[in-house]
Amino acid sequence: MYSSTKPLFDYIVRNVTAYSHKEARAMAFMLLEHYLRLRNVDVLVDKPIPSNASQPDWDIIIARLNQSEPVQHIIGSTYFCNLEFKVSPSVLIPRPETEELVRLVVKDCYWDEDPVKIVDIGTGSGCIAIALDRFMSFAKVWGWDVSDDALAVAQENAHRLLSEVKFEKYDILKEDTFEGQFDCVVSNPPYVTYSEQISMEPNVLRFEPHLALFVEDADPLLFYRAIADFCLKHLKSTGACYVEINEHFGAATQKLFVEKGFRKVEVIQDMYGKDRIVKARLSVEEV
Template sequence: MTIQTAFTYITGAISELYDEREAANIAHIVMEYLTGMSKLDRIVHKTKILSPDQNQRLKIAIEALQRHEPVQYITGTSWFYGMELVVNKNVLIPRPETEELVEWMVQDAADRHRLHLLDVGTGSGCIPLALKKSLPAAHVSAIDVSEGALEVARSNASRQRLEVNFHLMDALDPAQLATLPEFDMIVSNPPYITQSEQKTMQELVWGFEPSLALFVPDNDALLFYRHISIMAQQKLFPGGALYFEINEALGKEVVALMEELGYKEVTLKQDMFGKDRMVKGRRI
């Protein structure tokens, strides 16, 4: 099978699962993963024959895609903020919307000299690594309850040659959080999807990404926002800011919670798709 016929084979095999454009994007990702060649190189060498090993990996990749497995878990990598990060089933796949949250923080920190930053529930480490990349003088820390996630995050920090301090810690345990120092900015993209919402989600999300990082009980959708907001009131320096990525359906509720807990200048911000996606509040 040639590079060109392999590309066509992939798009045809997943045509019932994805529209034409998305199927082509996925096929390009798989072909780069298989061949190590850029899109331009694959066009130039489109008649090159795949090796037996590449053919076998192609078969495995297509079978995984047909099971709705995200292509990022198949290739083991995902791009975020200009960085190619390792991902596996211990961590969520970084989303473009989260890049907007990082950019918001970077803009707010542009004129700051002393900066101590904390990411709560770091997963792949995408947020603290992007912050450290943009704010190299900052002291950046991150916590997660999953040792598997922290292994991925530490691997990504090593690959990107960025210094971030990662710690195993439960965001719902006040005793553990009490050991943290103080910070200028705290950020979190916590679990925020209610279990009842799972029914409306695509299987490629809930079927493969870690439920620990996705779901909260139906009767307490603000569970993590409340715990983290209470912690941040104690751990933010005066004037420090707390940033959240949020469930688009819970924007007003998160704002009300933060205001009730004493945060000032609470701001709800939309993402590139016009959906309520980020909230910032300041400790006075």
């Protein structure tokens, strides 16, 4: 067992060989924070580790990382919008780009005359739905998914984060049996084509659910078409739809919503300058 922080940090970084040096450092910081509650600055000043601190078997953790297992799965959680979410192989690990989707919805929908009704289609871990529920106290939020395992994770996250999101099983690709309307429809649906697997990292391909990741190359906009059709029936005329998209299909996704009858459709780029969000409104008038 290590008695001070810096030698342990260096040991982890040196032996995590499946990733770049920068990535290994980031993982080492995450591990030390999770297991020993050590901050980055504690590493820099080589803070002593108490002799009675419970330390895991670091070699086993390093071996798991070198087998491309995501550090978030080893820890069992990750942060999204400053909230800690449980993750598992049943759900996608939340990405920073998706935080931009949440911030956009909060900015656009922040009014309090009436409860804002929001549905998150394909909720996964529940990160989008729960973040919106926590940041918008006047909102009523639903989270839908086709996976029972994902819904179980989402429900656990809601319990841990004191969220009142209502999670339900619903398949957007099947016959529409829902009755009701929403002010906002949001979704981060499967949008990676199978042909893109060749450029993906093994930690994603081997450990994250393909059900939530991939769509057939022959119909890459399958879920967006279903979401647009759902919105035509269940989105209020003053409402808006927000979807995360494949960077390669920004213009095509925008065209799809326009052809479905949406009056105002925007493609919004993420922090890296890539097409990442489509915002679609049935009316040209903003609320």
